[in-house]
Amino acid sequence: MANPDLGQRDLQAAATSHRGDRIFNRVVTGAAFTALLVLAGIAVFLGIQVIPAFQSQGLSFLTSTGWDINTDPPTAGIFGMLYGSLLIAGIGLVIGTPVALLLSIFLVFIAPPRVSRILTNFIDLMAAIPSVILGLWAFYILNSQAQVWQELLNQYLGWIPIFQNDSGNFQGTPFIAGFVLAIMMIPIVTSVTREVLGRTPPELINASEALGCSMWTMLRYVALPYGRGGIVGGIMLGLGRALGETVAVFFVLKIVFDTNWYHVIESGGGSVATLIVSRFGEVSGAFELNLLLAAGFFLFLGTLIVNVIANLIVTRTGRLQK
Amino acid sequence: MSTSEFEEIIVLEEQLIEAEATAPRPVELAAQDVSVWFGKRKVLEGVSIDFPKNTVTALIGPSGCGKSTFIRTLNRLHELIPGAALAGQVVYEGQDIYSKDVDPVHIRLKIGMVFQKPNPFPSMTIRGNVLSGLKLSGMKRSGHDEIVEETLTKAGLWKEVKDRLNHAAGDLSGGQQQRLVIARALAVNPHVLLMDEPCSALDPASTLKIEETIRDLSSSVTIVIVTHNMQQAVRVADNTAFFLASENEPGHVVEQGVTTDIFGNPQDQRTLDYVNGRFG
Ligand SMILES: Nc1ncnc2c1ncn2[C@@H]1O[C@H](COP(=O)(O)OP(=O)(O)OP(=O)(O)O)[C@@H](O)[C@H]1O
Ligand SMILES: [Mg+2]
Numbered sequence: 001m002a003n004p005d006l007g008q009r010d011l012q013a014a015a016t017s018h019r020g021d022r023i024f025n026r027v028v029t030g031a032a033f034t035a036l037l038v039l040a041g042i043a044v045f046l047g048i049q050v051i052p053a054f055q056s057q058g059l060s061f062l063t064s065t066g067w068d069i070n071t072d073p074p075t076a077g078i079f080g081m082l083y084g085s086l087l088i089a090g091i092g093l094v095i096g097t098p099v100a101l102l103l104s105i106f107l108v109f110i111a112p113p114r115v116s117r118i119l120t121n122f123i124d125l126m127a128a129i130p131s132v133i134l135g136l137w138a139f140y141i142l143n144s145q146a147q148v149w150q151e152l153l154n155q156y157l158g159w160i161p162i163f164q165n166d167s168g169n170f171q172g173t174p175f176i177a178g179f180v181l182a183i184m185m186i187p188i189v190t191s192v193t194r195e196v197l198g199r200t201p202p203e204l205i206n207a208s209e210a211l212g213c214s215m216w217t218m219l220r221y222v223a224l225p226y227g228r229g230g231i232v233g234g235i236m237l238g239l240g241r242a243l244g245e246t247v248a249v250f251f252v253l254k255i256v257f258d259t260n261w262y263h264v265i266e267s268g269g270g271s272v273a274t275l276i277v278s279r280f281g282e283v284s285g286a287f288e289l290n291l292l293l294a295a296g297f298f299l300f301l302g303t304l305i306v307n308v309i310a311n312l313i314v315t316r317t318g319r320l321q322k
Numbered sequence: 323m324s325t326s327e328f329e330e331i332i333v334l335e336e337q338l339i340e341a342e343a344t345a346p347r348p349v350e351l352a353a354q355d356v357s358v359w360f361g362k363r364k365v366l367e368g369v370s371i372d373f374p375k376n377t378v379t380a381l382i383g384p385s386g387c388g389k390s391t392f393i394r395t396l397n398r399l400h401e402l403i404p405g406a407a408l409a410g411q412v413v414y415e416g417q418d419i420y421s422k423d424v425d426p427v428h429i430r431l432k433i434g435m436v437f438q439k440p441n442p443f444p445s446m447t448i449r450g451n452v453l454s455g456l457k458l459s460g461m462k463r464s465g466h467d468e469i470v471e472e473t474l475t476k477a478g479l480w481k482e483v484k485d486r487l488n489h490a491a492g493d494l495s496g497g498q499q500q501r502l503v504i505a506r507a508l509a510v511n512p513h514v515l516l517m518d519e520p521c522s523a524l525d526p527a528s529t530l531k532i533e534e535t536i537r538d539l540s541s542s543v544t545i546v547i548v549t550h551n552m553q554q555a556v557r558v559a560d561n562t563a564f565f566l567a568s569e570n571e572p573g574h575v576v577e578q579g580v581t582t583d584i585f586g587n588p589q590d591q592r593t594l595d596y597v598n599g600r601f602g
Contacts, residue, residue, distance in 0.1 A: 207506075210399060
């Protein structure tokens with residue numbers, strides 16, 4: 001296929017021969033590349049910070065947990081924070097996803113159109129609540145409620161290791177941080193899944209109705225498989241949001257430099273974003289600042305990886321059901 | 323046995339066969355004085371049609387006269403539309419399908435439906451589609467392989483797909499998809515098959531194939547088919563009912579009877595006009 005036939009004519013040039021189109025093309029392409037450039041700029045800026053951090057801390061910056069800047073030599077490790085970010089985002093996912101799914105099923109298949117429209121608006125408004133407000137609300141109002149829930153969880157399900165609590169302190173737990181994240185994820189995940197489920201082709205719904213299937217089986221075998229890719233994408237989008245969330249978590253999570261592996265209703269946990277914001281105001285100098293920015297790089301990397309995985313899942317879900 | 327006796331028996335047998343062919347078949351499904359509303363709007367009034375066992379009945383009439391609406395009342399799909407209402411009875415197996423103790427799922431399995439637009443489940447394989455009715459309704463039937471072969475054969479698709487049962491149903495042509503959908507409907511062993519313009523999205527060759535399928539099926543299944551194609555009604559239907567809705571008036575049956583009468587010797591002027599393509 002090396003040389004095109006001499007008789008072939010250049011259709012591409014003809015297709016873009018309109019001058020306005022050409023200019024518009026360039027503007028759009030330029031804008032797209034600008035976005036890429038900004039992304040690359042951030043990555044490089046943060047990436048550079050990693051070098052001195054590793055020079056002073058070595059790999060233990062990633063594998064240990066601690067933040068002792070005033071000792072000599074100063075030691076810092078963000079493992080507990082990285083893990084904590086994943087843990088609370090995971091808790092948010094576990095609480096938020098079922099709610100978002102049920103909510104969108106209700107909006108699409110059950111609620112009368114009017115109710116559905118109104119409710120959708122409210123849920124979208126939820127996404128617009130600034131996270132600092134949500135954080136304040138969680139701190140002043142949710143905290144004491146959540147204390148009761150956690151005590152009940154501990155009382156009745158305490159035999160499950162994750163619901164153990166030895167200290168009797170139920171404040172600033174990963175659970176409540178995850179709960180706040182769930183509240184932030186629900187509108188995002190709901191709006192995507194609602195959109196996706198709403199696009200279930202009516203012919204397929206017809207088909208399943210005519211085969212005598214219940215709402216539940218229709219959802220299970222028709223609507224959910226049809227929207228699977230989009231739904232997973234929506235969940236990942238929510239996860240990305242949760243990983244990066246800073247202020248709201250800052251208000252409710254007690255940061256401790258000790259990895260809280262799975263005691264989700266035990267006081268104290270970690271999160272990279274919260275570490276950064278909590279130290280940033282009183283940073284001791286260039287050295288600590290560099291460590292914080294290096295931590296930021298790994299947060300950035302984490303969210304990037306989540307998004308890549310999301311894309312992979314979305315593209316791989318076209319598979320057939322047997 | 324003498325020859326004359328023998329001949330007598332043959333004559334008797336012939337008479338018997340003839341009698342069987344012309345004897346009125348038992349009614350499998352019957353609409354009795356059915357009226358239908360969408361919200362406050364009445365779209366059908368007083369429709370009564372008998373569907374004898376193992377016959378094909380065509381429903382014809384201009385667009386918007388309520389044929390689809392009517393056919394959807396026959397297996398309780400109509401009630402799934404918000405605001406839908408109904409009066410009258412639909413009797414199946416001697417019982418009104420709308421009475422309280424009847425399970426709509428049972429009805430929809432016994433009275434299957436094929437839609438205008440082929441609607442196989444795109445995320446399932448061909449085989450998966452045929453068996454999907456069993457899966458979706460939770461119905462248990464053993465011998466899945468036999469069911470797949472038998473129903474695809476009945477639907478006239480087996481030869482074309484037998485080597486690619488595990489391919490996506492979406493890869494089939496429109497006509498093949500429609501036959502797949504028929505196979506899917508047959509897999510749950512329905513007694514009645516409702517078809518709403520099953521060929522209107524298909525090319526002439528596929529249409530003929532489906533008509534052939536319908537004729538074959540009619541020996542074991544009672545079929546109700548909506549069609550805008552007069553030749554099709556003549557080709558496949560034993561009986562025909564002509565629906566009409568005038569302005570601001572709900573649709574109703576103008577005339578019904580044996581297909582050859584409706585097309586060859588209609589009693590109503592409007593039927594005559596319609597079957598001759600003079601309106602609608
Ligand atoms: N879901 C619905 N809500 C309200 N009105 C409806 C609905 N479906 C159908 N109708 C109305 O009921 C009447 C009958 O419609 P129907 O679809 O049964 O006609 P049809 O005879 O099948 O027409 P066609 O030949 O075009 O398919 C029409 O006036 C239509 O506007
Ligand atoms: Mg119709």
